[in-house]
Amino acid sequence: MNAVFANLPTSIFEVMSRLAREHRAVNLGQGFPDDPGPEDVRRKAAEAVISGWNQYPPMMGLPELRQAVAAHYAHHHGIVFDPEAEIMITSGATEALAGALLALIEPGDEVVLFQPMYDAYLPLVRRAGGEARLVRLSPPHWRFDEAMLRAAFSRRTRVVLLNNPLNPAGIVCSADDLDLLARFCAEFDSVALCDEVWEHVVFDNHRHLPLISRPGMRERTVKVGSAGKIFSLTGWKVGFVCAAPAVMRMLAKAHQFITFTTPPNLQVAVAYGLGKEDAYFTRMRAGFAASRDRFTRGLSRLGLKVLPCEGTYFLNLDIGALGEKDDADFCQRLVKERGVAAIPVSAFYEDAPVKSVVRFCFAKTDATLDAALERLAKGV
Ligand code: PMP
Numbered sequence: 001m002n003a004v005f006a007n008l009p010t011s012i013f014e015v016m017s018r019l020a021r022e023h024r025a026v027n028l029g030q031g032f033p034d035d036p037g038p039e040d041v042r043r044k045a046a047e048a049v050i051s052g053w054n055q056y057p058p059m060m061g062l063p064e065l066r067q068a069v070a071a072h073y074a075h076h077h078g079i080v081f082d083p084e085a086e087i088m089i090t091s092g093a094t095e096a097l098a099g100a101l102l103a104l105i106e107p108g109d110e111v112v113l114f115q116p117m118y119d120a121y122l123p124l125v126r127r128a129g130g131e132a133r134l135v136r137l138s139p140p141h142w143r144f145d146e147a148m149l150r151a152a153f154s155r156r157t158r159v160v161l162l163n164n165p166l167n168p169a170g171i172v173c174s175a176d177d178l179d180l181l182a183r184f185c186a187e188f189d190s191v192a193l194c195d196e197v198w199e200h201v202v203f204d205n206h207r208h209l210p211l212i213s214r215p216g217m218r219e220r221t222v223k224v225g226s227a228g229k230i231f232s233l234t235g236w237k238v239g240f241v242c243a244a245p246a247v248m249r250m251l252a253k254a255h256q257f258i259t260f261t262t263p264p265n266l267q268v269a270v271a272y273g274l275g276k277e278d279a280y281f282t283r284m285r286a287g288f289a290a291s292r293d294r295f296t297r298g299l300s301r302l303g304l305k306v307l308p309c310e311g312t313y314f315l316n317l318d319i320g321a322l323g324e325k326d327d328a329d330f331c332q333r334l335v336k337e338r339g340v341a342a343i344p345v346s347a348f349y350e351d352a353p354v355k356s357v358v359r360f361c362f363a364k365t366d367a368t369l370d371a372a373l374e375r376l377a378k379g380v
């Protein structure tokens with residue numbers, strides 16, 4: 001057995017969803033919406049299964065989807081990608097990240113990661129032979145600064161992996177912070193692997209700025225997106241990677257021997273969906289923002305302290321304010337005794353975990369959120 005995987009616990013998302021089923025809890029743990037996703041997009045997929053081409057699509061992805069991704073980013077982010085040379089379709093963002101790490105690093109290379117980090121990152125870095133250099137972010141602002149980057153980057157830093165907007169913290173990186181990171185990438189000749197799956201799920205006056213569009217980053221950034229988060233279809237696992245041609249050639253070599261392709265029927269439907277009118281994206285954001293606000297109000301009425309949420313499906317509760325010392329224990333009690341599942345944020349840390357924050361997924365119907373609040377009203 002390979003030691004990287006042999007020593008890993010089961011993913012916290014799987015653990016909490018199982019506990020939620022066992023205890024008939026309201027599941028606000030694993031991040032998936034109650035909403036079934038746009039019906040027109042699902043119909044497109046169904047039609048493509050029945051009457052479309054269901055054999056292997058091209059390794060790089062269906063041309064119509066690659067063109068749709070290019071048109072989508074040109075329209076929404078003002079970035080021009082060549083669909084032939086700079087865009088590849090993968091089986092979710094996870095495959096894109098795994099492939100990029102395998103393609104970009106050699107054993108012994110260093111990879112800078114920001115804690116809290118999505119649970120797949122560290123095992124994927126280590127399995128690819130990378131050595132992790134961790135930057136520790138902490139509430140309430142979860143920001144990095146120059147001194148933190150200076151302590152993490154070295155001549156051996158090949159890749160820095162940034163998740164923006166950040167799951168689980170719910171923050172969106174500012175232009176200044178992105179430009180600071182860009183300066184380090186240039187100084188240390190590193191590639192930025194940017195997990196932007198939450199790019200459309202941003203609220204209020206926050207705007208998602210892709211790192212690849214910042215000065216000096218066009219040739220040294222791998223931008224990763226996912227249809228799962230854009231269309232509330234998390235099980236679809238259709239991801240997209242954008243990078244300059246020289247980098248993309250490397251990424252394609254890894255992808256061809258991981259999944260090789262991604263289901264063509266889902267690709268057809270995502271190509272259609274990416275072209276939806278702006279109103280769809282505006283409504284989607286407004287719907288999630290309304291759920292965030294409803295849940296925030298409910299928790300505040302119970303005297304609970306929530307942290308600001310600028311993007312993602314997640315709202316964080318500051319349990320330190322309740323005198324709680326251990327988020328994992330708190331979540332176990334909450335699911336077993338109160339019937340509400342949440343995620344302990346310490347699960348996103350490898351060392352020196354923040355143990356005072358618990359993550360709730362608010363991408364749920366009002367009825368689901370209210371049911372959770374009713375249970376929490378009995379005490380936490
Ligand atoms: N990265 C982050 C930060 C995520 O939150 C998620 C899933 N929520 C993923 C990657 C996985 O994306 P996919 O399902 O497209 O593999």
Ligand code: GLN
Nearest residue numbers: 013014029030031032167
């Ligand atoms: N990304 C989802 C979350 O943060 C979970 C995905 C998974 O279960 N691996 O909740």
